Amino acid sequence: MDYKEFERLLKVCRLRLGEDEKEKMKKDIDEILSYFNEIDKVKGDAEPAYQPIDLPEQLREDSVIPFEDVDAILSNTKTYRFYVIGPKI
Amino acid sequence: MTGIKEFIMKNPDGKYYKKLTEELARLNSELNAFNNINFSVSSGYPLSVKDNICVKGVETTASSGVLKGYKPPFNATAVERLLGKGFGFIGKTNMDEFGFGSFGLNSANPSRNPFDKERVAGGSSSGAAIAASIIENHIALAESTGGSIAAPASFCGVVGLTPTYGVVSRYGLIDYGNSLDKIGLIGRRAQDIKYAFDIIRGSDRYDATCIDMPKGSETQNPIRKLIVLENLLEHVEENVRDSFENTISKLSGLGFEIENKKAEELESSIAVYYIIAMAEASTNLAKYTGFKYGNSLGDFSKDYNEFFTEARDKFGEEAKRRIVLGTYIRSASVRERYYYKALQIRRRIGQRLSGMAKDGGIILPTMPMLPPKLSEAKELSPLQSYMVDMLTVPANLTGLPHISFPTDYKNGLPVGTQVIGAPYEEYRLLDLAETWEKGFRYRFAYNLGSL
Numbered sequence: 001m002d003y004k005e006f007e008r009l010l011k012v013c014r015l016r017l018g019e020d021e022k023e024k025m026k027k028d029i030d031e032i033l034s035y036f037n038e039i040d041k042v043k044g045d046a047e048p049a050y051q052p053i054d055l056p057e058q059l060r061e062d063s064v065i066p067f068e069d070v071d072a073i074l075s076n077t078k079t080y081r082f083y084v085i086g087p088k089i
Numbered sequence: 090m091t092g093i094k095e096f097i098m099k100n101p102d103g104k105y106y107k108k109l110t111e112e113l114a115r116l117n118s119e120l121n122a123f124n125n126i127n128f129s130v131s132s133g134y135p136l137s138v139k140d141n142i143c144v145k146g147v148e149t150t151a152s153s154g155v156l157k158g159y160k161p162p163f164n165a166t167a168v169e170r171l172l173g174k175g176f177g178f179i180g181k182t183n184m185d186e187f188g189f190g191s192f193g194l195n196s197a198n199p200s201r202n203p204f205d206k207e208r209v210a211g212g213s214s215s216g217a218a219i220a221a222s223i224i225e226n227h228i229a230l231a232e233s234t235g236g237s238i239a240a241p242a243s244f245c246g247v248v249g250l251t252p253t254y255g256v257v258s259r260y261g262l263i264d265y266g267n268s269l270d271k272i273g274l275i276g277r278r279a280q281d282i283k284y285a286f287d288i289i290r291g292s293d294r295y296d297a298t299c300i301d302m303p304k305g306s307e308t309q310n311p312i313r314k315l316i317v318l319e320n321l322l323e324h325v326e327e328n329v330r331d332s333f334e335n336t337i338s339k340l341s342g343l344g345f346e347i348e349n350k351k352a353e354e355l356e357s358s359i360a361v362y363y364i365i366a367m368a369e370a371s372t373n374l375a376k377y378t379g380f381k382y383g384n385s386l387g388d389f390s391k392d393y394n395e396f397f398t399e400a401r402d403k404f405g406e407e408a409k410r411r412i413v414l415g416t417y418i419r420s421a422s423v424r425e426r427y428y429y430k431a432l433q434i435r436r437r438i439g440q441r442l443s444g445m446a447k448d449g450g451i452i453l454p455t456m457p458m459l460p461p462k463l464s465e466a467k468e469l470s471p472l473q474s475y476m477v478d479m480l481t482v483p484a485n486l487t488g489l490p491h492i493s494f495p496t497d498y499k500n501g502l503p504v505g506t507q508v509i510g511a512p513y514e515e516y517r518l519l520d521l522a523e524t525w526e527k528g529f530r531y532r533f534a535y536n537l538g539s540l
Contacts, residue, residue: 076162
């Protein structure tokens with residue numbers, strides 16, 4: 001992976017790293033990606049397995065299940081009246 | 090040694106739990122098994138819960154600074170079911186952050202092995218395995234993505250069951266890799282695990298991927314044949330390989346038919362597993378934005394990007410690495426090359442492995458080495474650490490049930506062996522471990538909570 005691509009990824013990932021951290025991570029990532037080439041040795045002619053076991057499709061009614069303890073959910077956030085406060089967009 | 094039923098019959102009083110939790114707190118300062126201990130527990134069979142599984146009103150962080158202070162307003166289904174059947178919650182167990190690790194080191198308080206405190210406990214369910222190893226009467230609710238139950242169970246000398254993917258509800262689990270995560274159990278005896286597994290398994294309206302086991306799963310014929318995958322033994326350290334061969338001889342003496350096979354397809358398992366796991370992890374970690382789950386930054390004058398970036402400073406080094414790699418793997422330009430290819434190979438590996446497992450249990454050492462020293466494990470590069478999962482990844486990648494149990498002690502350290510079954514063969518695996526336990530006495534460094 002070239003350095004420009006690595007910098008682009010950090011930006012996309014919203015991660016900020018110090019110069020030493022960057023250098024180490026870049027080196028580790030190159031080593032790991034190079035190892036991932038192992039998969040080139042195997043044929044990829046099967047259907048992709050999105051799940052490891054074939055599970056039956058299970059659908060449920062599209063209905064509202066009330067959650068009683070709303071205060072407990074909001075206790076994990078900063079709130080104004082009954083609004084959750086978030087950053088500006 | 091008492092089983093769960095005998096323990097419940099004896100009905101210990103509040104003094105028992107007070108003594109247990111106080112002793113735990115003392116030992117915890119040396120071993121870092123628990124992220125928090127519930128000193129108000131006063132009844133029930135002691136149950137610990139891995140810190141990525143939600144317990145209502147109890148801080149649940151998955152050992153990540155990103156989730157510091159998060160108190161879920163609900164119980165995970167597995168927790169709800171166990172508490173409903175009289176289990177007593179004693180605390181949240183330590184782990185590698187979000188499950189990212191095989192040694193228990195990716196935590197603010199790295200775990201230590203009860204057999205030798207200079208050595209690692211294994212990961213990522215490090216605390217769950219330590220708790221099972223030090224508490225006589227206890228069951229640990231744990232979770233595995235690529236080996237996080239079997240690995241620490243092996244290093245800490247206890248029994249770990251990783252169920253078939255989808256048999257235990259994942260509702261209330263902090264996701265790592267949705268197509269890989271399985272909630273399972275760690276304990277000292279196969280029969281205790283069987284008791285708890287009966288309670289937690291089965292469909293759940295809150296998890297669309299969770300199903301009931303087919304009828305008759307509890308009463309299948311015992312496993313008679315064990316298949317050794319020779320080519321996976323090549324990278325196993327000599328002392329563990331010698332020990333494994335000795336275990337195979339003992340099992341042969343117990344009447345098991347042993348067959349040697351090779352499965353070259355499995356050699357790409359580590360690469361396939363990490364590609365899928367990182368792709369899924371990087372999407373799962375995107376929800377930690379700094380204002381929804383506990384750790385709130387509070388300074389809302391910043392714009393969203395600045396705010397989000399600051400929130401993500403709290404991720405540990407391994408989490409950051411997986412975010413970057415997973416995001417790259419999912420990029421439009423390389424998605425076909427890595428992610429889809431890995432999913433295709435997963436199907437081939439799954440077909441090969443489950444085909445063999447229908448013929449007999451697949452048997453392997455759980456880990457390729459004895460528990461290393463913390464100082465040694467810290468010296469490994471990330472890739473070298475991933476390679477340690479070589480024996481636990483195949484079953485995890487393909488969602489097959491497996492059990493790890495102690496089969497030997499080398500240099501005073503436990504050695505574990507794993508048996509992999511076909512889907513829904515958990516009871517056959519537990520029966521096999523019980524058969525083993527009749528002739529092999531497990532050792533423990535501590536026995537807290539004796540009756």
